Structure formats: structure tokens, C-alpha cells
Amino acid sequence: MSRRYPLQTLLKLRAHRTETARLEVLARQRVVAACRDECTRIGDEITELQRTRAAQRSRLLDPPSPGLSWPMVMEQREAHIELLAAHVLAGQQRLQAAQGRLREAEQALEQAKQAYFRAKGREDALEKRKRLWRDEQIALEINREEDAAADLILARHATSGHS
Numbered sequence: 096m097s098r099r100y101p102l103q104t105l106l107k108l109r110a111h112r113t114e115t116a117r118l119e120v121l122a123r124q125r126v127v128a129a130c131r132d133e134c135t136r137i138g139d140e141i142t143e144l145q146r147t148r149a150a151q152r153s154r155l156l157d158p159p160s161p162g163l164s165w166p167m168v169m170e171q172r173e174a175h176i177e178l179l180a181a182h183v184l185a186g187q188q189r190l191q192a193a194q195g196r197l198r199e200a201e202q203a204l205e206q207a208k209q210a211y212f213r214a215k216g217r218e219d220a221l222e223k224r225k226r227l228w229r230d231e232q233i234a235l236e237i238n239r240e241e242d243a244a245a246d247l248i249l250a251r252h253a254t255s256g257h258s
Contacts, residue, residue, distance in 0.1 A: 102225060109218040116211035123204040130197035137193055141186040148179035 151172065159168035 102221075102228075106218075106221055106225065109214070109221050113211070113214040113218045116207070116214040120204070120207045120211050123200065123207040127197065127200045127204050130193065130200045134190060134193045134197055137186055137190045141183055141190060144179055144183045144186060148176055148183065151176050151179060 155169070155172050155176070159165055
């Protein structure tokens with residue numbers, strides 16, 4: 096058995112649901128923005144690491160400082176370049192994970208938007224129904240007043256005809 100609520104209560108409930116859905120959309124938009132920012136930050140880190148690595152590679156054959164041996168300097172430089180490459184790889188993995196979170200956040204945002212539009216549509220339909228009902232009530236009242244006026248006129252004619 097479905098419960099019937101008074102129209103005003105139902106309107107308030109629908110408005111509340113619409114507002115809740117709107118707030119959920121805003122929250123999801125903030126999550127998406129944070130995920131995008133994270134992807135951008137990680138991408139910038141990767142770019143900087145790649146730039147640093149390229150610069151280190153270009154200086155690989157620079158002569159060592161006086162007093163340092165070539166083999167030791169070459170070994171250190173190569174190890175540093177490899178370390179930068181490992182950091183780039185780790186950054187790319189973090190970026191992939193962040194992009195996955197971004198896709199999930201975008202899907203959640205889309206679902207929240209759809210839920211909002213459904214709630215708003217229901218609220219709008221109820222408002223339209225309320226306006227139609229109000230118009231019908233006004234029309235009924237006008238008809239009652241016209242009928243009452245017609246009855247008065249008939250009653251006057253009936254009483255004036257008898258006098």
C-alpha cells in the first residue's frame with residue numbers, strides 16, 4: 096500500500112532530494128578537479144625528471160673535476176641517470192593510477208549529474224501538476240460563481256414573475 100503525502104509535503108521532499116543531488120554533483124566536481132590537478136602535477140614531475148635526465152646524459156662525457164678518476168665519475172653519472180629513469184618509470188605508474196582515479200571520478204560525476212537531472216525533472220513535473228491542479232481549482236471556483244450568479248438571476252426572474 097503506497098502512502099499518499101499532502102502536495103506541499105511532497106513538493107518539499109522533492110526539493111530536498113533535488114538539492115541533495117545538486118550538492119552531490121558539486122562534491123563530485125571537486126573530486127574530479129582534484130584528480131585532474133594530481134594528474135597535472137605528476138605529469139609535470141615526469142617532464143622535469145625527463146628534462147633532468149636528458150641534461151645529465153648530455154653531460155655524461157664532460158671531463159671530471161680535477162683529482163677524480165674517469166671510471167668513478169662515469170659510474171656515478173650512469174647510476175644517477177639510471178636512478179632518474181627509475182623515478183620517471185615510477186612517476187608514469189603513479190600517473191596511470193591517477194588517471195584511473197580520474198576516470199572513476201568522472202564516471203561518478205556523470206552518474207551524479209544524471210541523478211540530479213532525474214530529481215529535478217520529478218520536481219518540475221510535480222510543480223507543473225500543482226499549477227494544473229491550481230488552474231483547475233480556479234476554473235471550478237469560477238464555474239461555481241457563474242452558476243451561483245445564474246441561480247440568483249433565475250431566482251429573481253422567478254420571484255419578479257410572480258409579483
